[in-house]
Amino acid sequence: MATSNVTNVLLRVALAFAFLYPPVSAYLAPYDWIGYFPQFVHGIVSDTVLLSLWGLLEVGIGLWILSGKRIALPSVIAAILLALIVLFNLAQMEVVFRDVSLALAALARAGANRRTSML
Amino acid sequence: MKTSIALGIVAVVIIIGGIALYSSGNTQSKTSYATPTTGTETQATAPATAGTKASNSEPGTQTGASVPKTVTVTYDGSSYSPSVVNIRTGDTVAFVDASANPMWVASGVHPTHTLYDGSDTSAHCAADYAGPAPFDECGASTATYTFTFTEAGTHPYHNHVNAAATGKVVVE
Numbered sequence: 458m459a460t461s462n463v464t465n466v467l468l469r470v471a472l473a474f475a476f477l478y479p480p481v482s483a484y485l486a487p488y489d490w491i492g493y494f495p496q497f498v499h500g501i502v503s504d505t506v507l508l509s510l511w512g513l514l515e516v517g518i519g520l521w522i523l524s525g526k527r528i529a530l531p532s533v534i535a536a537i538l539l540a541l542i543v544l545f546n547l548a549q550m551e552v553v554f555r556d557v558s559l560a561l562a563a564l565a566r567a568g569a570n571r572r573t574s575m576l
Numbered sequence: 577m578k579t580s581i582a583l584g585i586v587a588v589v590i591i592i593g594g595i596a597l598y599s600s601g602n603t604q605s606k607t608s609y610a611t612p613t614t615g616t617e618t619q620a621t622a623p624a625t626a627g628t629k630a631s632n633s634e635p636g637t638q639t640g641a642s643v644p645k646t647v648t649v650t651y652d653g654s655s656y657s658p659s660v661v662n663i664r665t666g667d668t669v670a671f672v673d674a675s676a677n678p679m680w681v682a683s684g685v686h687p688t689h690t691l692y693d694g695s696d697t698s699a700h701c702a703a704d705y706a707g708p709a710p711f712d713e714c715g716a717s718t719a720t721y722t723f724t725f726t727e728a729g730t731h732p733y734h735n736h737v738n739a740a741a742t743g744k745v746v747v748e
Contacts, residue, residue, distance in 0.1 A: 488736060489687035492687065492736050495740065496653065496738050496741075499677065504737075547740075548734070548739070549734070549740070551684075552685060
């Protein structure tokens with residue numbers, strides 16, 4: 458049981474970190490991150506606002522995952538966001554390949570919660 | 577359990593296969609090197625206009641391997657054309673922004689740009705940088721960016737503010 462809890466916490470921290478680090482880095486070096494947005498979203502709002510809104514979403518998802526409340530929902534949302542990042546940046550696969558692993562880990566987290574709930 | 581493992585293996589194979597297929601498709605628009613005729617070198621300083629063609633796609637007369645040439649690559653706001661150009665050491669590539677979207681040409685890998693000479697963006701774009709000219713525009717704009725390649729090899733590049741736009745410069 459204790460091992461299961463540690464595994465659960467580690468997985469949540471791992472996923473949360475993937476969502477909490479980028480907003481901090483984007484605040485310090487916005488040009489390093491703005492390039493990952495697909496071209497069609499540029500111009501809807503300024504790049505600064507775009508990064509801020511995305512950052513707020515990431516912080517929200519990250520903290521939600523950390524909290525563990527209704528973990529399946531933020532996990533699925535995280536998996537979808539990560540999959541979208543990969544799909545829109547296939548040309549940068551040497552960088553975003555890790556997001557494939559993170560997305561699958563998020564799905565595993567969501568699935569594990571569902572299995573636990575059913576037991 | 578065995579079914580799950582089999583499904584997992586199939587999923588991994590499909591993902592890796594898809595990525596491999598996508599990567600191989602990226603090399604389809606490769607152009608061959610041909611020495612352009614005298615006069616095309618001025619394209620490097622020509623203002624950006626829509627429909628600018630790469631000078632190496634035009635038939636030309638071989639005038640000698642030692643004469644540096646300029647090849648034009650056009651950015652249309654979402655991608656570079658041609659996405660692969662073949663040049664020789666000492667040749668110049670002019671990256672022309674034919675769109676209203678900003679362009680920041682830089683060596684791979686995004687976002688550190690270390691592939692061309694090993695230095696990263698924070699170093700070679702610094703105001704006090706004193707090393708060799710980096711393959712990095714070090715800023716976003718719609719102006720034409722030119723770079724003379726002195727290192728042989730395959731040099732991937734991208735638009736730093738639209739990282740999905742990528743290309744390669746093959747220097748012989």
